[in-house]
Every structure is written in structure tokens, then in C-alpha cells.
Amino acid sequence: MSAVRFEILGPLRVTRGREELQLGPAKQQAVLATLLATPNQVVPTARIIAAVWPDEPPVNGTNVVQKYVAGLRRVLEPDRAPRSSGELLVLEAGGYRVAVPAGGSDTDDFEAQVQSARALRQSGQPVEASEQLHQALSLWRGEPFEGLTGPVFDEARRHLTELRAGAIEDRAEIELELGHHEPLTAELSALAQAFPLRERLRGVQMLALHRTGRSDDALAAYRELHDQLVEEYGVEPGPELQQLQARISANDPGLIPAGQRSTTTTQTLLRGGRDWSLGRGWPIGMSDLIPPQRPxxxxxxxxxxxxxxxxxxxxxxxxxxxxxxxxxxxxxxxxxxxxxxxxxxxxxxxxxxxxxxxxxxxxxxxxxxxxxxxxxxxxxxxxxxxxMSVRRIRGLAALDQRVRARQVLDRDPAFARSLGIGLPHLHREYDDGGLIDPNEVPAGVLTRIPGVTAQHAALIVASRDEQGPFSTVDDLVDRGLFPAPLPDAVATFLVILPPAAE
Incomplete structure (x- = not known):
């Protein structure tokens, strides 16, 4: 008899060979779906009851689950001897477990193919990697556990959707590397609507639009994500996306592959990790952090x-x-x-x-x-x-927090250090409005400063390691790490804590 295959990347479906099995009543299917949400793991009977009957569980819930499991065993293991233990639906202490062998589900195949594609990409085979990802994504027939509601299925759906989004981003990046910009732009527009808050996907979309001569559309895509993040969550896009937006605005030739450029250009990079010769000043100003109020x-x-x-x-x-x-x-x-x-x-x-x-x-x-x-x-x-602009309200609130934190630092430096002022990489409860001490934080935290790239942050860390800690904020300018005068959008976030007492 052919092996049973479980499929949850869409409506629940179980097949044996080419035959689709009839799984019985909706509640019986929901019991199986609950077990498949965490395959090969014991699911307590109480959890099954809560998942299948979230609002009004039956009084004799344990007996009802047992009845549905028996019905599923008749479908999945028709040749099983009466009263013998099940091989697919296994009774364990306190619950049940669905035994799914390796490759016995569409999720197994999907994850295996995605991992294979990533290995192909690492080994320098982008065409084969893209095709492998295309095959993996074709396994999706719709929304996972379609038609099933409740916290158990919602959590499983979120996890699987996250895996799918990562695979989509991988494939989009590969297609971009292969130079397939034109056909990619239409596909990415639809994907950006399906996954509106995925910064990595939005970055690929922006780059594809820019490389097809649609820089204005690329910047509009950034603004759309920026406004949504600010309005709904009160946060700005990450530093990588901010850097890409700034480079597109500056028409950075380094964003266009050499084969697409009409002339050979060389990207000028000065000590601060930026091209000050662009004549545009710091890419982010205080008006970006705190937009001016309407009259x-x-x-x-x-x-x-x-x-x-x-x-x-x-x-x-x-x-x-x-x-x-x-x-x-x-x-x-x-x-x-x-x-x-x-x-x-x-x-x-x-x-x-x-x-x-x-x-x-x-x-x-x-x-x-x-x-x-x-x-x-x-x-x-x-x-x-x-x-009043929501961004302005939040920007003013953060500025006020930074002012208060600096006052605490001036009055009692030791207490300020104990509060974690300027040390956002540490676990703390005090809100200092985003202050950062460049002597203390790792490079990744420095990229939270508006306009500071990962390369720029690495230069700051290298400077403090080679030349010693910064005595004042002005030292950052004196060492050529920032332009003079220090941009207000940077100065508002920088603070120098006195050395910790021995």
C-alpha cells in the first residue's frame, strides 16, 4: 500500500498515491490539523479540545476526541487490525502524536527544497537555485490550514507564512542578481502588497525599479512602507533600507551593475564611509525626525x-x-x-x-x-x-526623552549609567529616547543613528579601538568620521558617558 502524504499548504488534504482520502466531518479534520500543526510531537488532549472547540468545548471532550481519532485511523490505516495501536496516529501519555516520516508532507518538501536552493546559491549556481525555489513555492495551494480558525492554527499559519516570505525574498534577490529586472518589477509589486511590511522584499522592489529607470517609483515604494510603519507602529524603516533610499535619491552609480552602465564609474568613498563630494550634506535631517508642523x-x-x-x-x-x-x-x-x-x-x-x-x-x-x-x-x-502629524508627535516625545536623559546624566553620571542611558544594547527599562554612546555600543547599534550605514559604523568602532575612546562628541568630527559641523540629526542621538568607576 502506498504511503500516506499530508498536505497543509492550503486546505487540509491527505493522499495515498493518487487517491485523495475522505477525512470525514469538519471537526474530525480539525483534530488531524491540530496534530499536523506540530507533527511528530505529542499534543495533549486538552490542547486538541481547545483548538477544535475554542468557544464551547463539549462536556465529554476527551471521549469526543477519542471518537474522531478512531475515525481518522479507519481512513488513514484501513488495514490496521482492530484494537491494535496506530502507527500514524499514536496514543501517548496524555495525548496523541501524528507520525509523519521525512518527506511525508508538503511542508517537509518545501523546507528541503528551500534549503537546497540556498546551498545552490552559496555554491554559485543562481539559475538552479531560482528554479529550485520556484518549485518549492509551487507547493503552496493557498493559505495554510485554510478554513480553520483559532490561536493554534493562527500561530502555525504565521510560522509557515514567514517561511514562504523568506523563500520569496531569496528568489527575488536571485532574479535581481541575474539581471531579470523588467519581469521582476510587476511580480514584486504584487508581492509587496501581499507582504506590505517586509523590508527586505521592499528593498529588492526598490532596486529593481531603480535599475529599470523608475527611480521615482522606487522612492515612492519606500515612502509607502515608511508611512505605514510610522503610522501603525511608530518606527522608521531599518538602516539598510534607509541607506538604499538615500543612494537611490543620490543616483548612486554603484547600484547599477557594470553591464548596465553607459560609462564606467568609480564610487568615491571617504573616511566617514560616505561621499561628502555629493554636496547633499547628511542624508537625514532634523526635519525627517521631527516634521515641521502645519501653520x-x-x-x-x-x-x-x-x-x-x-x-x-x-x-x-x-x-x-x-x-x-x-x-x-x-x-x-x-x-x-x-x-x-x-x-x-x-x-x-x-x-x-x-x-x-x-x-x-x-x-x-x-x-x-x-x-x-x-x-x-x-x-x-x-x-x-x-x-498634528503623528510623526511629529512621536518625534517630539522622543526628543523630550533625550533632553530628560541628558539632564539625568549631568546631575548624576553614575546613576545615568545604572539606568542604561546611551546603552540600548543592554536590558533596561528606562526610555532615553534613543541616545547612543559610541564608546560603548557594538557596530550594529550605531546603525540606529539616522544615516549611519554598517560600513560607517565599522569605521567608528575601528577608530575607538585604534585611537582610544572618544572624549567628546566633537572627537567624531575631529577624526573625520562625520562632517563638520556635526549634523543635528546625528548630534541629537549621541552622548558620551563618563568612564565606569573601578
């Missing part, structure tokens, strides 16, 4: 106009404006609020004009509903339009 008068006029339009249109203008803001900001809350105001306005209109003439009260209620919804939407819209 107060302008904000008031915009709010007043929003209220006036809403009142003059009896609420319809406010509803339209709210729908527009919801679309621009991708805000579900604003969209729901707009629908709510529109529904209230519609109810008022029906009561006012289309109800039976049963008395003045109905007309009065309709008029009152329209008036209240109009005023409410006008006030809501006034608070919504032209707000």
Missing part, C-alpha cells in the same frame, strides 16, 4: 471650512469628507463613522419626508435626527482634518 492659521482655516461645508450641506459634505479621509488614511474607523453618519442622516430623511402623515412628532423627530447627525459629523470632521 496654526492654516489648520484653523481648514477645520473651519470642513465645519462650514458640513453645515451648508446638512451633513452630506461631512460624510463625503470622512469617506475621503478614510480612503486616504486606510482607516476602518473613519469609514465606519462615515457609514454611521450616513445611516443616521438617511433615517432622518425617511422620517422627515417619506413617513405616513401620522402627526407632527414624526416630522420633528426626523428633523432632529438630521440636525444632530449634521452637527456631530461637523465636529468629528473638524477634529479629524489637519491634525
Amino acid at each position: 496654526q492659521v492654516g489648520r484653523i482655516l481648514i477645520k473651519a471650512a470642513a465645519v462650514l461645508v458640513t453645515l451648508l450641506t446638512f451633513g452630506l459634505g461631512g460624510v463625503a469628507g470622512m469617506f475621503g479621509l478614510a480612503y486616504l488614511r486606510h482607516s476602518k474607523r473613519l469609514r465606519l463613522a462615515a457609514f454611521g453618519y450616513l445611516a443616521a442622516w438617511s433615517v432622518g430623511l425617511v422620517l422627515l419626508f417619506f413617513s405616513e402623515p401620522t402627526g407632527d412628532n414624526v416630522t420633528y423627530v426626523g428633523f432632529l435626527v438630521i440636525v444632530i447627525s449634521t452637527i456631530a459629523s461637523a465636529i468629528h470632521l473638524a477634529f479629524t482634518v489637519a491634525p
Whole structure:
């Protein structure tokens, strides 16, 4: 009899040879899926019950699970002798285990092919590596454990989706190395929408667009990710992506493969790890960290106009404006609020004009509903339009934290060191707004300073190792590691802690 194969990279499916097995009722399938979420590991019966019945577990849950396991054994092991122990669904102390041999599932095949592709890439066989990754990704038939809900399946889905995203990024990088920029751009656009917060994937997309002469689109892709990260999580893209954005903005010839350049160019690299001859100054300024606020008068006029339009249109203008803001900001809350105001306005209109003439009260209620919804939407819209930038609020808050931390350092250096000020690589609870001591932190932490690349950070570390620690922040300029004067966007993050007491 052919071996059984389990497939979870899509709807749950089990095959024997070319035959797809009928797994029985939905709950019975969910029991098997729970076991397959952690194959070859014992899953306690209580965990199976919680996964299959997250809201209302049956009173006799253990017996129900036992019944479904028996049903699955009849399907998976039809030749098993009655009352004999199962070989695929194994009863263990306190739970059950599904025995999946090596290569017995689509996830095994997927991970094996991805590892093989990475080995091929390391050995200098990019074409073969790309084809291997293509085969691995073709195993996906849809969302893992499709149709199954609950924390167990959500966690398994996240893990498998992360593996798939990594394989997609590997293949995209290889295709970029092979010079397949044109066909890659359309594919990467769709992938960036599917994985909107993957910085590595967005970097490949930016580079592909730049190499096809679409630098503006590459920078627009960066801004899209940047705005989403700032608005939703309050963080900036990582230093690698920031560096790529700066190089694309500067039209760095080093980003174009030699075969694509019209003339041979040499990238100038000075001591600080940057090309100061570009004449653009430091790539990130304080306005990038703390965007300037809109003029107060302008904000008031915009709010007043929003209220006036809403009142003059009896609420319809406010509803339209709210729908527009919801679309621009991708805000579900604003969209729901707009629908709510529109529904209230519609109810008022029906009561006012289309109800039976049963008395003045109905007309009065309709008029009152329209008036209240109009005023409410006008006030809501006034608070919504032209707000203070979220980036500005967060930037100012971080700046205030840095000022407070410096005050602590001035008053009591020993206490500041105990709080971990300027030492973000250590475990600490104090928020210093992102201060960094270049004498203490590893190179990877230095890249958190806006505009500092990995190469630049390595030069800073080499300087402190060879010439000794920096006495002041100005030493970084004196040693040629930063331009003079020190950029404000750098100075705001740098701090020098006094030496620790012996």
C-alpha cells in the first residue's frame, strides 16, 4: 500500500498515491490539523479540545476526541487490525502524536527544497537555485490550514507564512542578481502588497525599479512602507533600507551593475564611509525626525471650512469628507463613522419626508435626527482634518526623552549609567529616547543613528579601538568620521558617558 502524504499548504488534504482520502466531518479534520500543526510531537488532549472547540468545548471532550481519532485511523490505516495501536496516529501519555516520516508532507518538501536552493546559491549556481525555489513555492495551494480558525492554527499559519516570505525574498534577490529586472518589477509589486511590511522584499522592489529607470517609483515604494510603519507602529524603516533610499535619491552609480552602465564609474568613498563630494550634506535631517508642523492659521482655516461645508450641506459634505479621509488614511474607523453618519442622516430623511402623515412628532423627530447627525459629523470632521502629524508627535516625545536623559546624566553620571542611558544594547527599562554612546555600543547599534550605514559604523568602532575612546562628541568630527559641523540629526542621538568607576 502506498504511503500516506499530508498536505497543509492550503486546505487540509491527505493522499495515498493518487487517491485523495475522505477525512470525514469538519471537526474530525480539525483534530488531524491540530496534530499536523506540530507533527511528530505529542499534543495533549486538552490542547486538541481547545483548538477544535475554542468557544464551547463539549462536556465529554476527551471521549469526543477519542471518537474522531478512531475515525481518522479507519481512513488513514484501513488495514490496521482492530484494537491494535496506530502507527500514524499514536496514543501517548496524555495525548496523541501524528507520525509523519521525512518527506511525508508538503511542508517537509518545501523546507528541503528551500534549503537546497540556498546551498545552490552559496555554491554559485543562481539559475538552479531560482528554479529550485520556484518549485518549492509551487507547493503552496493557498493559505495554510485554510478554513480553520483559532490561536493554534493562527500561530502555525504565521510560522509557515514567514517561511514562504523568506523563500520569496531569496528568489527575488536571485532574479535581481541575474539581471531579470523588467519581469521582476510587476511580480514584486504584487508581492509587496501581499507582504506590505517586509523590508527586505521592499528593498529588492526598490532596486529593481531603480535599475529599470523608475527611480521615482522606487522612492515612492519606500515612502509607502515608511508611512505605514510610522503610522501603525511608530518606527522608521531599518538602516539598510534607509541607506538604499538615500543612494537611490543620490543616483548612486554603484547600484547599477557594470553591464548596465553607459560609462564606467568609480564610487568615491571617504573616511566617514560616505561621499561628502555629493554636496547633499547628511542624508537625514532634523526635519525627517521631527516634521515641521502645519501653520496654526492654516489648520484653523481648514477645520473651519470642513465645519462650514458640513453645515451648508446638512451633513452630506461631512460624510463625503470622512469617506475621503478614510480612503486616504486606510482607516476602518473613519469609514465606519462615515457609514454611521450616513445611516443616521438617511433615517432622518425617511422620517422627515417619506413617513405616513401620522402627526407632527414624526416630522420633528426626523428633523432632529438630521440636525444632530449634521452637527456631530461637523465636529468629528473638524477634529479629524489637519491634525498634528503623528510623526511629529512621536518625534517630539522622543526628543523630550533625550533632553530628560541628558539632564539625568549631568546631575548624576553614575546613576545615568545604572539606568542604561546611551546603552540600548543592554536590558533596561528606562526610555532615553534613543541616545547612543559610541564608546560603548557594538557596530550594529550605531546603525540606529539616522544615516549611519554598517560600513560607517565599522569605521567608528575601528577608530575607538585604534585611537582610544572618544572624549567628546566633537572627537567624531575631529577624526573625520562625520562632517563638520556635526549634523543635528546625528548630534541629537549621541552622548558620551563618563568612564565606569573601578
